Amino acid sequence: MKEEQIIQLIQKSLPAKNKDVVVGIGDDTAVIKYDKNNYLLFTTDSIVENVHFKKTQTTFYQIGKKAIAVNLSDIAAMGGIPTYALVSVGLPEGKKEIINGILRGMKKLSDKYKFDIVGGNLTKSPFLFIDVFMAGKVEKKYLKLRNGAKPGDSIYVTGSLGGSQIKKHLNLIPRIEEAKTLVKKIKISAMMDISDGLSSDLIKLAKANKVGFEIYLDKIPVSSDAKKISKTEEEAIFHALNDGEDYELLFTVPEKYSKNIPSKILSIQITQIGRITTQKSYYGISNGKRTKIKDKGFNHFKTPAN
Amino acid sequence: MKEEQIIQLIQKSLPAKNKDVVVGIGDDTAVIKYDKNNYLLFTTDSIVENVHFKKTQTTFYQIGKKAIAVNLSDIAAMGGIPTYALVSVGLPEGKKEIINGILRGMKKLSDKYKFDIVGGNLTKSPFLFIDVFMAGKVEKKYLKLRNGAKPGDSIYVTGSLGGSQIKKHLNLIPRIEEAKTLVKKIKISAMMDISDGLSSDLIKLAKANKVGFEIYLDKIPVSSDAKKISKTEEEAIFHALNDGEDYELLFTVPEKYSKNIPSKILSIQITQIGRITTQKSYYGISNGKRTKIKDKGFNHFKTPAN
Numbered sequence: 001m002k003e004e005q006i007i008q009l010i011q012k013s014l015p016a017k018n019k020d021v022v023v024g025i026g027d028d029t030a031v032i033k034y035d036k037n038n039y040l041l042f043t044t045d046s047i048v049e050n051v052h053f054k055k056t057q058t059t060f061y062q063i064g065k066k067a068i069a070v071n072l073s074d075i076a077a078m079g080g081i082p083t084y085a086l087v088s089v090g091l092p093e094g095k096k097e098i099i100n101g102i103l104r105g106m107k108k109l110s111d112k113y114k115f116d117i118v119g120g121n122l123t124k125s126p127f128l129f130i131d132v133f134m135a136g137k138v139e140k141k142y143l144k145l146r147n148g149a150k151p152g153d154s155i156y157v158t159g160s161l162g163g164s165q166i167k168k169h170l171n172l173i174p175r176i177e178e179a180k181t182l183v184k185k186i187k188i189s190a191m192m193d194i195s196d197g198l199s200s201d202l203i204k205l206a207k208a209n210k211v212g213f214e215i216y217l218d219k220i221p222v223s224s225d226a227k228k229i230s231k232t233e234e235e236a237i238f239h240a241l242n243d244g245e246d247y248e249l250l251f252t253v254p255e256k257y258s259k260n261i262p263s264k265i266l267s268i269q270i271t272q273i274g275r276i277t278t279q280k281s282y283y284g285i286s287n288g289k290r291t292k293i294k295d296k297g298f299n300h301f302k303t304p305a306n
Numbered sequence: 307m308k309e310e311q312i313i314q315l316i317q318k319s320l321p322a323k324n325k326d327v328v329v330g331i332g333d334d335t336a337v338i339k340y341d342k343n344n345y346l347l348f349t350t351d352s353i354v355e356n357v358h359f360k361k362t363q364t365t366f367y368q369i370g371k372k373a374i375a376v377n378l379s380d381i382a383a384m385g386g387i388p389t390y391a392l393v394s395v396g397l398p399e400g401k402k403e404i405i406n407g408i409l410r411g412m413k414k415l416s417d418k419y420k421f422d423i424v425g426g427n428l429t430k431s432p433f434l435f436i437d438v439f440m441a442g443k444v445e446k447k448y449l450k451l452r453n454g455a456k457p458g459d460s461i462y463v464t465g466s467l468g469g470s471q472i473k474k475h476l477n478l479i480p481r482i483e484e485a486k487t488l489v490k491k492i493k494i495s496a497m498m499d500i501s502d503g504l505s506s507d508l509i510k511l512a513k514a515n516k517v518g519f520e521i522y523l524d525k526i527p528v529s530s531d532a533k534k535i536s537k538t539e540e541e542a543i544f545h546a547l548n549d550g551e552d553y554e555l556l557f558t559v560p561e562k563y564s565k566n567i568p569s570k571i572l573s574i575q576i577t578q579i580g581r582i583t584t585q586k587s588y589y590g591i592s593n594g595k596r597t598k599i600k601d602k603g604f605n606h607f608k609t610p611a612n
Contacts, residue, residue, distance in 0.1 A: 001400045006428060009402075013409045016422045018389070030424035032390065035341075042424060044392040044439055048431045083324070084338065086350040088394075088437045094307045096315075103319045116322045118336035118348060122312060125354045126433055131394045133350055133439035 026208075027146050028077040028192055029136070038137045043074040046131035053170070055128065060101025062170040063130065067102075068109045070195070071134035072174035073247040077193040078145070079183035080138035081176060082115040087132050090125025102130065113176055142183040144191035144251070149209040151278040153189050154258040158268050159248040161198055162226025162240035169245040178265050179249060186261060191251040197244045200297025203282055205250065215274035215293060217241075217286040241284070242296040252276055310510075332514075333452050334383040334498055335442065344443045349380040352394075352437035359476070361434065366407025368476040369436065373408075374415045376501070377440035378480035379553040383499040384451070385489035386444035387482060388421035393438050396431025408436065419482055448489040450497035450557070455515040457584040459495050460564040464574050465554040467504055468532030468546035475551040484571050485555060492567060497557040503550045506603025509588055511556065521580035521599060523547070523592040547590070548602040558582060 001009070007026065016024045022039060023031035029043035047067050049055060068085065075082050087106065091098065110117055115134075158175055175193070182188060190209065194201045198220070206213050222240040230236035253261060255275075263270060274285075282293040307315070313332065322330045328345060329337035335349035353373050355361060374391065381388050393412065397404065416423055421440075464481055481499070488494060496515065500507045504526070512519050528546040536542035559567060561581075569576060580591075588599040 001402050001405065003400065003428060006400055006405050009405060010409060010426065013413060014416065014423045016424060017420065018422050021390075021422055021424055024422065024424045025426065030390070030392070032424070042390065042392055042439075042441070044394050044425060044427050044437075046394045046396065046427055046429050046437065048396055048429055050432065051430050084327075084336070084348065086336070086348055086439060088350050088352045090352065090354055090435060094309065094312055096307050099307065099312055099315060103316060107319060110320065114323065116324050116327055116330065117320045118322060118327055118330045118338070119350060120316065120331065121350050121352055121437075122309060123352050123354055124357050125435065126356065127431075129396060129431065129435060131350075131352065131427075131437040133348075133392060135348070 023145060028074040031078070031143065034137065037139055039140055039143055041075055041078050041080045041136035041138055043071055044131060044133045045070045045074065046129055049128040058170055060098050061105040064102035064105025065108055066170055066172065067130035067132050068106050069172050069174050070247065071132045072109065072113060072176055073193045073195065075134055075136040076174050076176045076179040077191055077249060078138055079142040079179055079191065080136040081180065082113050082134055082136045084135040085110070085115055085117045085132055087117060087120040087130065089120065090123050090127070090129040092126060092128065144183055144188050146190055146192045146205055146208045149190035149205060149211060149252040149276050150254065151211055151276050152255045153252040153276040154255060154272050155213060155274040155276065156251050156253065156261065156270055156272050157194065157198070157221065157248055158265070158270055160221040160223040160269065161194065161246045161248060162236065162243045163223050163229055164243055164245040166225040166229065168223070168225065172247045174247060175249050178268050181265050182251070187253060187257040189252045189254055191249060194246040194248045194250050195244065197242045197297025198246070199241045199293050200295045201250055202293070203295045206280070206282060210280065212277040212279045212281045213274055214277055214283045214285055217284045219271060219273050221269060221271045244297055329451060334380040337384070337449065340443065343445055345446055345449055347381055347384050347386045347442035347444055349377055350437060350439045351376045351380065352435055355434040364476055366404050367411040370408035370411025371414055372476055372478070373436035373438050374412050375478050375480050376553065377438045378415065378419060378482055379478070379499045379501065381440055381442040382481045382485040383497055383555060384444055385448040385485055385497065386442040387486065388419050388440055388442045390441040391416070391421055391423045391438055393423060393426040393436065395426065396429050396433070396435040398432060398434065450489055450494050452496055452498045452511055452514045455496035455511060455517060455558040455582050456560065457517055457582050458561045459558040459582040460561060460578050461519060461580040461582065462557050462559060462567065462576055462578050463500065463504070463527065463554055464571070464576055466527040466529040466575065467500065467552045467554060468542065468549045469529050469535055470549055470551040472531040472535065474531065478553040480553060481555050484574050487571050488557070493559060493563040495558045495560055497555060500552040500554045500556050501550065503548045503603025504552070505547045505599050506601045507556055508599070509601045512586070512588060516586065518583040518585045518587045519580055520583055520589045520591055523590045525577060525579050527575060527577045550603055
C-alpha cells in the first residue's frame, strides 16, 4: 500500500471515542480539548538511520536536533507552542559520545523553545532510530488546521524550497516563532508544514479540502541549494516542487485578506505561489502554459505491488 | 555505558524548567499538573524486531497488542488510566497484512481500555519497530510513585513471575484494573511495574528510595511457565527473580497496613515477598540463608566497554 492508503486505513479503523478529541489522525498534530482558552496538541515523528540520515554524514548532535525539530515543525503548523517532549531512542550500543551528542542536540532546542523533555525510553536496536513525541498548546482562536481552504484562497509558503538534503534538513529552524506571529496577524484559512515536498503537501491540502490548485511555477521561492544542484532554472523549480524536508509553512488566505500580506514575517520571506480552485485538479502555470502537478514528493512506501 | 548510567546522564542533562512538571524522567511515566483533581501522565515505550519479538514467532496482531500493552503497564503502575495514544511505526514495506494485523491488535486494547489512538507516524525502516506514546490521567490522591517506600514497608507483587518469553510477553494483560482497585483499597507507599525482571526492578525501587530490601525467595510466586523451563525449584525461582517482561505490579505497603492486604485483587493473586530495610543492601533469604541479590534483569546496554 502507499502511505496515503495506509493512513486512510488507519483513520477508518480507529475512530475517536472520546468527545474531547477535536482533531484525530490526519492533521499535523492531534487536537484535544484542554481548558477554556487552550487546546492540547499531540504529535510524533521519528528519524531512522539510513532513511533520514547517514551516520557517516552527520554528527549525533545534529541527529538529536533534527529529531526534535521535525516535531516542532508540526506544532508550528497548528499555530501552537511546544510544552513537553518524550524521546524514544533505539541504539546498537550505549556509547557515551552517541548519547551525549544526541542529548546536546535536543537540549539546544528544548532551551531555545522552552519546553521540557519529561520522559523517554532506551532500547537496543540493530540501527539508530529516534522517535519523539511532542505535546504543545494553542489558544483556541489561533488553531490552524489543514482543513479550511476555500476556492479563490491564495496559497503562500514561508522561506525557500528545495535542496534540503544538501544541508538544511540537518539545520532546519522550525517555524514556531513565525507561525505564532502569522496566526495573530493574518486571516489564515488552512495551514500545514511542508515535510514531504511542496507537490505532495499541496495535494494533501487540496484533498483535505476537496479542492484543486493552480501554482505559479516561476513564483516558487527556490532555495540557493536547489539552484546549486541544478543545471537549469527548470530543474531548480523541479527540486523546489518535489524535494522533501523543507519544513517551511504552507498556508492559504481568503482572497479578500490577501492584499495585506507582508512580504516577510520576522525575517522570513513569505511568497504567494498560487490559488485554490473549485475544480479538483492540480496545475502548475509557467509562461501561460499549464502542466499537471503530480505527487513526486517523498513517499515511504511507493511500491505499487502492495 | 549501562542503561542506568545513561538514564542518570539524561536526567542530569535535562532538568525540568516548567513548574507544572510534578515528576520528570525516571519514573514509569512523567506526571504533569492538569486540573484541580487530576494529573496528566505521559509515557513512551517501544518494541523492536529481533530485540522484543521475532517476526517468525509471532503474529502482527500480537505485535500491535504488545506495543500498546507495555505502555498501559506503565500507566497502571502510577495508579492511572489511559486516555490517548500516538503510534510511530517503522516498516520495511507497506504490506496490507502487516498494517492490518498491527492495527487490529492495537484496536483490541484501545476498545477494551477506552482510550483513543489520535495520531501517529509511518516511516520506512530496515527493521520493524513500533514506538507508542501513551497519555493518561490519575486522580491526585491516587498517584503512586516509585519513590515513597520506607524501611519496614512490606513488599508485594501481583500475579506470578518468570518465563514470560514462553508466551506471556505476547499476551500480557496490563494491570490497569487491578491498579485502579489497589490504589483505592490499600495504603501503597511506592509502586512500579516489573518490566526488566524482579531483581532489576527491586534494585531500582531500592535506589530510588535510598533503602535496601530482603526478599523471601521461597515466597516469590513462580509462574507455571517458569516451572516448565526449570529442572529444579531453585532454577524456577531464578527465572522468577531475573526474567524480564513480567509486566506485573511491584508495590510496598507500610507495615501497620500490611495486615489487611487481601490475597487477591479482582482475580489476581497478591503476594508479600519481602520487606524494605534501612541498610542499603539487597538480600534473598531461603531456609535461613542470606544471599546477595544482583541485578540480573534485562539491561539493553550491558557492555562494560562503554
